[in-house]
Amino acid sequence: MQKQAWGERHWFIPDGYIPETSSGSLTSHESVCVLNTSDRDASLSFTIYFEDREPMEHIAFTVPGRRTKHIRTSLLQKDGAPIPVGVPYAIAVESDIPVVVQYSRLDSTQAENALMSTLAFPVKG
Amino acid sequence: MQKQAWGERHWFIPDGYIPETSSGSLTSHESVCVLNTSDRDASLSFTIYFEDREPMEHIAFTVPGRRTKHIRTSLLQKDGAPIPVGVPYAIAVESDIPVVVQYSRLDSTQAENALMSTLAFPVKG
Amino acid sequence: MQKQAWGERHWFIPDGYIPETSSGSLTSHESVCVLNTSDRDASLSFTIYFEDREPMEHIAFTVPGRRTKHIRTSLLQKDGAPIPVGVPYAIAVESDIPVVVQYSRLDSTQAENALMSTLAFPVKG
């Protein structure tokens, strides 16, 4: 029996930001956390939107079946160029099969950590 | 081919609050983060609701096509008057085309930072 | 023309907790933030659920028309008894007209603050 692919295919995260500095024992970072409950691979395509320049499009990532991936945004690259740090941006995730997406940020600009997390916004269709 | 305008036209954020003080290396602030995936401008109208006085209405803001804007609430003004600091308030955002809205707050009242974030509440129609 | 009542009438917050201690310049607290966009009063009824005892029911609260209220959970009382501190609980909010509900917690158990926030879960009907 095939495992069901729960979730949606389109997800949006308006508040992306990679902090410029870290201190203390943990590194500032963001994660786009994707859950693929089906037994097939999910092929993701990221689009990165900015305030004042054209989007970075068609950044590919695969999440294997019945696995989660907590994707560091600092690892996403387009033609070898990463997302710039210290710049407000937004994220769109498209998947070929339904998945569930959550966004979290750890900010260790100060020695003590700050955390935030939210579900991404799902759109049907 | 036109780019699709993903999201909704009406969004609500009940917990608005601009902290009165900052310390450490970052300034306390809130951001209303808006993503416009279409290739047309999105014309936003903010309404600010309070606990004990009439709302501030019809505060305009434009988000260009295929862009995000992370809007500092301290910059929103009605007839030259900003949102007062240290006062509980709520935010309604209306857009002429679908957008996606997330709300985040950085509180640096203490030297170390605290972060919170949530999607705004979308309403169809 | 009447102002529209945006939102839903039933909202749920599973993770309620009033921290026992505070330090630094801010007091630990939770807020249930309610936005009433209509021009009529919204009559709310809170139910407080616990892990090991019967719920506290029918706690009334009014949010005037075109106003927000950021309701400290420490002020909610049933027959003069407040919600106990240091105990896990959950919150249900019923309103006679549509409203929007967000939940936030400031924890100052340590001198530096921690913040969390989420929309409450809306149910139609």
Place this chain on the structure above:
Amino acid sequence: MQKQAWGERHWFIPDGYIPETSSGSLTSHESVCVLNTSDRDASLSFTIYFEDREPMEHIAFTVPGRRTKHIRTSLLQKDGAPIPVGVPYAIAVESDIPVVVQYSRLDSTQAENALMSTLAFPVKG
């Protein structure tokens, strides 16, 4: 009259993580907070998904009628084995009756605390 079971039967949390270390006066932990508003027991089944190994399935938990449970993820066990610490994972919760699910994490890796919280993602059906 029977109490209504509000919510959904399927919930997903992509960003699970049990911090390895604690400091200060509070212990790092995550809670899956479940509210059961009905007057019947809710029988839950957790599935834990990982990045690089097979899921842990069929972890049972009961939430009594008209009660909430704030479930520490460190207490969930499969054949005596807990969820490993310091490893990214994701959570699926299935319930036999509708419930509401919220996820929160307290990270005290540093002496000062960091908090994050979000509703789980509900799926109908």
